[in-house]
Amino acid sequence: MKIEKDLKYTVSHEWVRLEGKIAYIGITDHAQESLGDIVFVELPRLGDKMNKGDEACTVESVKAASAIYSPLTGSVVEVNDDLEGSPELINQKPYAAYIFALEAEDQAELKDLLDAEAYEKLVAEEAE
Amino acid sequence: MKDTLIFEESREGRRGFTLPAAGISGGAKEDFLPKAYRRSTPAALPELSEVEVVRHFTGLSMKNYGIDLGFYPLGSCTMKYNPKVNEDVVLLPGFAELHPLQTAETAQGTLELLHGLITDLCGITGMRWGTLQPFAGAHGEFTAMKLFRAYFDHRKDDHRKKILIPDSAHGTNPASAHLAGFQVVELPSDPEGYVDLEALEEHLDDTLAGIMLTNPNTLGRFEKDIRLIARKIHQAGGLLYYDGANMNAILGHARPGDMGFDAVHLNIHKTFSTPHGGGGPGSGPVLVGESLEPYLPVPDIRRDGDTFRWASEHRPRSIGRVSGFYGNIAVLLRAVCYLRMMGSEGLKAAGTLAVLNANYLKRHLTSLFDSPDKSLCKHEFVLSAKTWKEKHGITALDIAKALLDRGIHPPTIYFPLTVPEALMIEPTETESRETLDSFVDTLKDILTTAKKDPEALHRAPEKMPVSRIDEVRAAKTPILRWRKER
Numbered sequence: 001m002k003i004e005k006d007l008k009y010t011v012s013h014e015w016v017r018l019e020g021k022i023a024y025i026g027i028t029d030h031a032q033e034s035l036g037d038i039v040f041v042e043l044p045r046l047g048d049k050m051n052k053g054d055e056a057c058t059v060e061s062v063k064a065a066s067a068i069y070s071p072l073t074g075s076v077v078e079v080n081d082d083l084e085g086s087p088e089l090i091n092q093k094p095y096a097a098y099i100f101a102l103e104a105e106d107q108a109e110l111k112d113l114l115d116a117e118a119y120e121k122l123v124a125e126e127a128e
Numbered sequence: 129m130k131d132t133l134i135f136e137e138s139r140e141g142r143r144g145f146t147l148p149a150a151g152i153s154g155g156a157k158e159d160f161l162p163k164a165y166r167r168s169t170p171a172a173l174p175e176l177s178e179v180e181v182v183r184h185f186t187g188l189s190m191k192n193y194g195i196d197l198g199f200y201p202l203g204s205c206t207m208k209y210n211p212k213v214n215e216d217v218v219l220l221p222g223f224a225e226l227h228p229l230q231t232a233e234t235a236q237g238t239l240e241l242l243h244g245l246i247t248d249l250c251g252i253t254g255m256r257w258g259t260l261q262p263f264a265g266a267h268g269e270f271t272a273m274k275l276f277r278a279y280f281d282h283r284k285d286d287h288r289k290k291i292l293i294p295d296s297a298h299g300t301n302p303a304s305a306h307l308a309g310f311q312v313v314e315l316p317s318d319p320e321g322y323v324d325l326e327a328l329e330e331h332l333d334d335t336l337a338g339i340m341l342t343n344p345n346t347l348g349r350f351e352k353d354i355r356l357i358a359r360k361i362h363q364a365g366g367l368l369y370y371d372g373a374n375m376n377a378i379l380g381h382a383r384p385g386d387m388g389f390d391a392v393h394l395n396i397h398k399t400f401s402t403p404h405g406g407g408g409p410g411s412g413p414v415l416v417g418e419s420l421e422p423y424l425p426v427p428d429i430r431r432d433g434d435t436f437r438w439a440s441e442h443r444p445r446s447i448g449r450v451s452g453f454y455g456n457i458a459v460l461l462r463a464v465c466y467l468r469m470m471g472s473e474g475l476k477a478a479g480t481l482a483v484l485n486a487n488y489l490k491r492h493l494t495s496l497f498d499s500p501d502k503s504l505c506k507h508e509f510v511l512s513a514k515t516w517k518e519k520h521g522i523t524a525l526d527i528a529k530a531l532l533d534r535g536i537h538p539p540t541i542y543f544p545l546t547v548p549e550a551l552m553i554e555p556t557e558t559e560s561r562e563t564l565d566s567f568v569d570t571l572k573d574i575l576t577t578a579k580k581d582p583e584a585l586h587r588a589p590e591k592m593p594v595s596r597i598d599e600v601r602a603a604k605t606p607i608l609r610w611r612k613e614r
Contacts, residue, residue: 034548039603062599063542064299088600127548 001123002029004095008110009119010071015095016113023072024098027059030123032094035061041083041090044100048076052109057099059090072109074102131593134174134184135610144178172612191593193537199563200537201489203508203552204298204346206376206398206482207537213469214401214462223461228453232437238457239436241464243429248467250415252475253370253392254385258415259425260460261451265373266300268393268412269340271425272369273308274447275391275416276338278423279367282445288337288365294323296346296544298373310337317546321347321500323357332360338367343387344374344506346544346552348486358388367391367419372412375399376556377483377507380476391416400463411459425450481557482507485564489555492568496575500547508554510547517549522578522585524549529596530574532589536567 003009008016013031017024032038040060050056056070078101083089089097104110114122152160176184194200200207218224226235246258262268273291280288291305294315302312313331318324323341339361344350351357361368370384372394379399384392396411397404404410416424425447426440438454440446470478483506490509494502497511516522528538528551540552555564577584589595 036542037600039600060603062603064545087604 001033002095003116003120003123005116007095008071008113008115009122010069010113011122012069014068014071016071017098018104018110021103022077022101023074023104024078024101025056025068025071026098027068027090027094028119029094032091035059035066036063037061038087038090041087041099043079043081043083044076046076046079050074050076050102052106052112059087059099068099070102071113072102072104073106074104076100077103133610134176134181135172135612137176137180137184138174140175142175142177142180144176144181198535198537199555199559199567201539201553201555201567202537203348203510203540203554204373204543205404205540206373206395206507206554206556207404208376208398208401208478208556209558210401210403210462211466211469214465217465218458218461223458226457233435236436238461239429242454242457242460243431243436245460245464245467246413246415246429249394249413252379252383253372253375253394253415254383255392255415256417257421257424257428258413259428259450259455260411260413261425261449261455262393262412262414263451263456264410265371265393265395265398265412266304267450268395268414269300269304269369269371270307271412271414271447271450272391272393272416273304273310274450275414275420275423276367276369277308277310278445278447279420280337282423285365288335290331290335291337292328292331292339294341294345296321296546297340297342298346298371301340301371305340315339321345321349321546322351322353325353325357328357328360332364332366334365336361336364336366338369338390340369340371341389342371342374343384344377344508346374347500347510347547348374348377348505348508348554349501349503350378350506354387362388369393373398374507377479379479379482380472381479385417389417391420396459396463401466402459402462409456409459411456411463413455413460423447427454429454478557479507482555485555485557485559486553488561489553489564489568492564493553493571496571497551507556508552510544511551511553512547513549513551516575516578520578520582522582524551526578526585526588527551527571527574529588530577530585531570533591534570534574536570 009028013028015026015028038059038061042058044057050070052070052073054070055067057068059066059068080098080100083097083099195207195209222237226238232239242260246260250256250258262271280286289311290313291310292313292315293301293305294317296317305312316324316327341351343354358368367390368388370389370392372392375394376399392415393412396402396413402411422443422445424443426443426449427438428443430437430439486505486507486509490505493511498514499511513522513524513527524541528541531538542550543552544550
């Protein structure tokens with residue numbers, strides 16, 4: 001299982017990559033591995049406003065449909081259209097295949113995200 | 129065995145039967161049926177001889193696997209044996225030739241049996257009255273959620289929108305609540321797999337509509353704090369719904385009504401021995417306590433002295449019909465037969481043996497797998513193949529496929545989602561000790577192969593008409609119909 005050192009993480013297994021005020025969001029290698037082959041991604045709409053912890057969209061695999069939660073408060077400024085035709089990109093390159101990007105409204109929320117080390121510990125604890 | 133569709137076997141002009149000449153003389157075709165209603169081209173029916181048709185369908189039936197052929201330990205979906213006497217009874221002409229538009233006076237026997245069935249199911253679940261209309265378990269869930277909705281609307285309590293559902297619940301629960309206009313909140317389980325009481329406390333406010341629970345839950349464990357949970361939910365103004373999927377475990381031993389539930393649905397096709405899955409239509413009666421009775425669907429079946437009739441006038445607050453007629457009556461009549469054959473002692477014994485069989489298997493299998501818990505279970509239990517995956521690269525899916533080659537229907541896998549590499553096993557009460565021992569031996573044999581030759585398991589199944597299905601392609605680009613080559 002890969003964990004990228006310079007990303008931030010959530011307890012619900014999303015990753016966050018910050019580029020200025022824009023936060024790119026996807027699901028972790030561990031998440032895609034547990035879900036199995038992903039067959040469908042329901043993307044959020046551009047302009048959607050969401051609060052931290054809101055259900056942002058759904059990822060469907062051969063095993064289950066799972067909600068993706070927004071790690072931050074903000075509005076959707078980009079969605080990864082490539083996933084509509086090729087949802088398997090999430091399985092192939094989980095850290096390259098972002099799902100959507102938010103313009104983060106509250107920088108203070110960033111402090112609640114996990115760093116790579118804390119996320120690795122979380123995954124290890126969950127495995128027990 | 130051939131794997132062709134009957135359409136592919138068709139040859140132009142081939143016949144199994146020749147229609148006799150029309151017995152009506154005179155007049156052009158137009159006189160019998162106006163042109164607007166007639167086909168412009170003949171129907172594209174397959175053309176085959178009689179023996180070809182017989183071979184085609186016999187071949188298909190031989191590919192089928194069911195409880196009549198062998199062991200079927202499918203967890204979460206009780207797959208018990210259906211006694212053949214049920215079929216004899218339901219094929220009696222008085223039942224088989226009933227028409228849904230027949231008057232109540234001409235179907236008194238059937239109405240009496242259905243009225244008695246509601247009474248019996250209320251006795252089994254500890255409820256007051258109910259409806260037999262819903263066609264399946266999820267339809268029953270939806271009906272019960274509509275009853276919740278009507279209850280709150282009538283009390284002008286319509287801001288109550290929140291339904292709590294444990295994270296181990298069946299996926300249909302959130303779908304049913306959502307369709308009935310509620311907002312679903314997932315309730316985490318505690319480390320032992322029970323409802324997390326602390327997490328429950330956080331949701332006890334005036335937006336709470338209720339909770340949907342399966343008891344025993346999907347891990348096969350009885351929610352021991354159920355009365356406390358019921359008290360807390362009721363004190364907060366909410367209602368409790370009992371998902372009857374796991375009722376087989378407590379038949380004759382415990383009743384949802386006594387636990388504090390306000391509504392129950394039962395899966396007739398699971399607990400009361402009627403065909404299940406691809407084998408036949410389901411049925412999901414809903415039984416309720418006093419608070420929800422005024423909202424039950426109409427028509428109801430009422431008894432006036434010795435006669436039975438359809439009645440709606442006593443339910444002005446009813447949610448209306450949930451079925452065009454009155455549900456899957458032929459399925460319900462099979463359940464009547466099962467209940468009469470078993471009697472209350474027999475039903476209690478079925479519950480006892482279902483739990484005994486599950487614990488016998490659990491005891492023999494726990495040491496071979498990772499088990500979320502080692503304690504006694506109810507009617508089913510969950511194992512995890514996590515260590516097999518890590519050490520030998522053998523997943524729950526590989527084990528399931530290997531079972532197919534060995535003549536056993538695999539258990540449910542990858543459910544509940546809270547257990548990695550889950551195998552969910554429910555043997556039911558009708559299996560003998562020899563069958564259970566043979567299942568244990570078969571799993572041991574598969575695990576020996578997993579150590580010696582894991583590749584062999586990755587190739588499984590090798591004896592089935594098809595091997596591994598491309599699940600991704602089946603989900604993304606399914607081929608749903610046959611098309612004639614042009």
